[in-house]
Amino acid sequence: MNQAHSGDTVALGLDQVFELSKAVLIAAGLSEAQATPVARVITEGQRDECHSHGLFRLPGCVQTINHPRFNRAAAPVVENTTAAVTKVDAGFGFSLPAFEAALPTFVEKAKSIGVAVLAINHCFHFSALWPEIEMLTAQGLVAIAMTPSHSWVAPAGGTKGALGTNPIAFGWPREGQNPYVFDFATSAIARGDISLHKMAGKPLQPGWAIDADGNPTTDAAAALDGAMLTFGGHKGSALSTMIELLAGPLIADMTSLESMDFDDGVKAAPAHGEILIAFDPKILGGTRDNQASSERLFSAISDQGARLPSLRRYEARARSLAYGVRIPRHLYEQIMSLPRAG
Amino acid sequence: MNQAHSGDTVALGLDQVFELSKAVLIAAGLSEAQATPVARVITEGQRDECHSHGLFRLPGCVQTINHPRFNRAAAPVVENTTAAVTKVDAGFGFSLPAFEAALPTFVEKAKSIGVAVLAINHCFHFSALWPEIEMLTAQGLVAIAMTPSHSWVAPAGGTKGALGTNPIAFGWPREGQNPYVFDFATSAIARGDISLHKMAGKPLQPGWAIDADGNPTTDAAAALDGAMLTFGGHKGSALSTMIELLAGPLIADMTSLESMDFDDGVKAAPAHGEILIAFDPKILGGTRDNQASSERLFSAISDQGARLPSLRRYEARARSLAYGVRIPRHLYEQIMSLPRAG
Incomplete structure (x- = not known):
C-alpha cells in the first residue's frame, strides 16, 4: 500500500x-x-x-x-460467576466495550488460579480477535479467543450454510519481542475478503465457496449468495463446529444459525457471544523457563524459511x-x- | 472388516x-x-x-x-495445584494411568468452578484422545485434549519436521445419545496411517508428505524418512504450533522437537505432556437449555448430507x-x- x-x-x-x-x-x-x-x-x-x-x-x-436491535448506549454488566469464570453482558452493544470492562477481573483470575474463562454475551461483533489477544499476552498470559458469526459456511460434505466463519485466535507471550499470535477464520477465507474480491472484481480461488445451488464457484457475488467452505476439509469443518459450540451454546448464546435469524435480513454485523480462555504459564509451568523451549520451536520454524x-x-x-x-x-x-x- | x-x-x-x-x-x-x-x-x-x-x-x-527411559512400574503422582488446575506426573510410564489417577479431581474442579485444566507430565503417549474425551462427556462436561508427538511434521512453507502430528480432540455431551466427538491429527494424516499405507503398499495422497530432501512424495517409506505436512496449509500449521505450545512449554513439558531428542533413536512412542481443558455448561451457560441450540446445529449439518x-x-x-x-x-x-x- x-x-x-x-x-x-x-x-x-x-x-x-x-x-x-x-x-x-x-x-x-x-x-x-x-x-x-x-x-x-x-x-x-x-x-x-x-x-x-x-x-x-x-x-x-x-x-x-x-440495526433495530442494536443498543447504542449499551453499558456492559460484568458478572463475577466463579473463581475461574467471568461473564459480561454486552447488552447488544459492540463486543469491545464489554471485553474491556471485564478484562481486569479476567486477568486477575487467570493469574490467581492458572486458567480463566471470559464469556461475552449479547454483543454485536465485527472486529478481529488479535487486539484482544495482544492485551492478554501483554499481561504475560497465553490466550485463546473464539466467536461464531452468521451461518455463511457449509460443513464438509454439505451444500449450504450451517456454520459461521468462526475465527480462532491464539497468543503466546515472548520475552522482549512481539508475541506469537495467529487469528484466522475457519472458513477458507474471511467473509470480508470475499467482499474485497467482489469490490475488486477478482475471482475467488477454487475450494473457497459454493453457489446457492451448492455447486463450486469462483465468483465472489455468487459465493455471497451461496455459502463459503471451511479450510482444511472435514477437520476444518469439525473445528468450526467446536467453535460454534464453545462460543455459542456452552455460554448460553447464539449459534451462527440463530444469529442469522436474529439479524432478520438487515445484514448487520453478527450478534452472538465470544469465549476467551487465558492461561498463566507461571502457574501451569511452574518455575521452568518455558521461553527457551518455545523459542527453540519458533527458530526451527523460521530457520527453514517458514513464516511465523x-x-x-x-x-x-x-x-x-x-x-x-x-x-x-x-x-x-x-x-x-x-x-x-x- | x-x-x-x-x-x-x-x-x-x-x-x-x-x-x-x-x-x-x-x-x-x-x-x-x-x-x-x-x-x-x-x-x-x-x-x-x-x-x-x-x-x-x-x-x-x-x-x-x-525404551531405556520408560518406567514399567510408574505410579502417577497427582498435584492439586490450584482450584482450577490439576497436574499429574506420569513418571515416564504411559499417559493413561496418570489420566485416570487425576480424573476425579479434574472433574470435581470443572464442576465446581466451570473450567479446569489437567496437565499430564512426563508420559509416554500412544493412544487416541477420544477415550479420555468420552470419560469427560459422560460426566456432562465439554472437553478438549491436545498433545505434541515427535517432530515428524513440517510447518507450512517449510522443508523438514519441526512440529508433531499434534492431535486435538473435542467432546460435547448430548442428552440420550452418543456425544459429539472429534479427534484428529493436525498432520494431513495420522502417523499410524502412514505406517498402514507402507504395510499395505498403498501410495499416499498428494499433499500429505515430503521426502528427506523436502520434495513432495506419495511414497509412504520416503514420507517416514522425510516429513509429513499439516492439514489445512498455514492455518493447520498455526493450529499445530498452538498445540505444541499449550501441551508443551505451557505445562513445562517437552515439545515434539525435544521429545524426538529424548527418544534418542529408539523410535518408541513419544514422551511428552498432555493438556486437557474441561468446561461445565451448567456453570458457563446457566439455566438456559444448551441442548436445543446444539441439536439444531447438528441437525443442520446432518440434514444436508454432511456427516458428524x-x-x-x-x-x-x-x-x-x-x-x-x-x-x-x-x-x-x-x-x-x-x-x-x-
Missing part, C-alpha cells in the same frame, strides 16, 4: 484514522463509551494493514449501529507507526461522505 | 482382545496398574475399528516399554459389541508370536 501512487491513495496519520472513525461512530448515534474502543480497533486494524478490519469496516459499523503468523502484521505496524497509513481514495471519499460529529 | 473372508481374518471377542493385550503388556514387564488402562484403550480402539489404535499398536507398546465426526466409530462400536471384532490373520500371528503372561 505504501508504494501506491499518491493520486490513488490518501495519507493519514494514525490519530486521524482514530478521530475520523470516532467522529463517524458518534454521528451514527454511538455513545462515547461504545465508540472509543471501536475506533481504537479500527485504527489498529488499519495500522497493521489488516485492510478488511480497518477503515473499510467503518461503513459496516454504521449499518450495524442502525503475524510477522507481516508487525512489519506493517512498524511502518505505520513511523509513516502513518495510506488508504484508497474511493474508500476515503466513501467515509468522508458519512455524517461526522464535531 | 466383518465382511472379510474368514480365512484372512481372525474373530475375537472384546474380552479376548483385552486379555490378549494385557497378557502381552504384562509379559513385556508392565505393572498391572499400567497394563490395565492401556489394554482397555487398545480394546476400545479395536472395538471402534480405529485400526491404527487397536491391536495394531500392541507391538509398538512393547517397543515403548523396552465419530458416527462411523459409533456404528463400528455397535457392531463390535454385538458380534466381536475381526483382525487380519497376519496381525493376529504377529501378536501371538509375542511373549504373553499367564
